[in-house]
Amino acid sequence: MKRICILIMLISLNCFAQKTTIYTIGDSTMADKIKPEENPETGWGQVLPLFFNSDVIIYNRAVNGRSTRSFIAEKKWEAVYKVLKPGDYVFIQFGHNDEKIADSTRYTNPHTTYRHNLIQFVKESREKGAIPILFSSIARRNFNENGVLVSSHGEYPLETRLVAQEYKVPFVDLEYYSELLETSYGSEKSKALHLHFEPNEVAYYPEGKSDDTHLSKKGALAIAGLAIEQIKLLNDKSLDKLKKKMKK
Template identity: 70%
Template sequence: MKNKYILIVSWVFLVANFASAQQITIYTIGDSTMANKQNPEENPERGWAQMLPIFFNEDVVIYNRAVNGRSTRSFINEKRWEAVYNVLKDGDYVFIQFGHNDQKENDSKRYTNPHTAYRNNLILFVKETLQKGATPIIFSSIVRRNFNEKGTLIDTHGEYPMEARLVAKEFNIPFIDLQYLSEQLEESNGIEKSKELHLHLKAGEILYYPEGKEDNTHLSIKGATEIAKMAMMQIQQLDIPLAKKIRQIKD
């Protein structure tokens, strides 16, 4: 009886270890366009990383550490990166997307020069992720819905996406150009229909925004889902274990 008990315990231990070995953990770090939103039952806003669980199978665990209003500078200074770094382990992934708040020149706690502080903060994330045996993936910021009077979508990110691309190239890590992909998404929807990707609500339309809302930066459920879907389609093309954990994506 004792031997039978030992065999059962050993079998359970082996199964648990096998399941743990199959599991992949993703940490997402970034700003409000990526972050989880409170009160999802009432709030129509979503961060695109908030939608990732619907695209991965049960082998993937996602910890969304993106926070509204953060830049690379404030994310580091508030020790939010330290908290992620301390728990990173071999085989994990870190999705990195900053830029929207790094460009806020009137806020010394968030602003970073794209060619110096921003670049070096990204390098810090990358180097320390690699030190832990984890895989960093850099994403450029999603585009703002910023059409001019001629119907042309105008960039608002300046040099930040280029620096993100250059850091990824320098360290030979994956780079996913969400700015370009989201530009295509906005333009394909056109000036009016692209409003559905964001928060364009009339006064009294929903209780969460009784006075209405017009926001061309942050995402609706539809917008966040479309961005996450595009990101996953790009990851499927990479030669990394995570790509095999993505559910079949329907057009």
């Protein structure tokens, strides 16, 4: 009986050891949403579990409305840092709220504070033996009168890329790939990737909704799919374990 108990314990420990953990940190475009059974808004981090096998555990720590500044100031990063362990992955995507120049609790200069905060996430993840991956912000559906998609993120995506290059961090340019996605749909059809509803079209928005930043479930699935496909293409040995646990 004792031998059986030991065997069961060893099997359980082995199964647990094979699990891979991903922490996602970022803003509302990535975050889980309340009442998902009713709420059409969906974060791309919310649907990530659909792209991995059962050996991956995802803790989505992205929060609506947060910038790198507020995520650190509210100790949300500290809460993640404390539980990181060797071999974990940290998906990092900020920018939308760092741009809010009228809000001193969230705004960051892309070349100073924003850059510094990204470096902090990278260095402190690595201190714990975790593997950071940087993502540029997803594009807004921002077409001009000529049907041209216009970027609204300024130099934040560039600074994310520069930090990734300098610190040799795996980088996915989600702004670029989401721009391609938006333009492939075009000005009108791309509304389906976001939150566009007439009054009483969906119960959650009885007064209707017109939101070109946040994602519908269709949009979230598309963005998460782009993120996963680009990670698969990255030539970085630190991602090998993660790639093996992605669904085909």
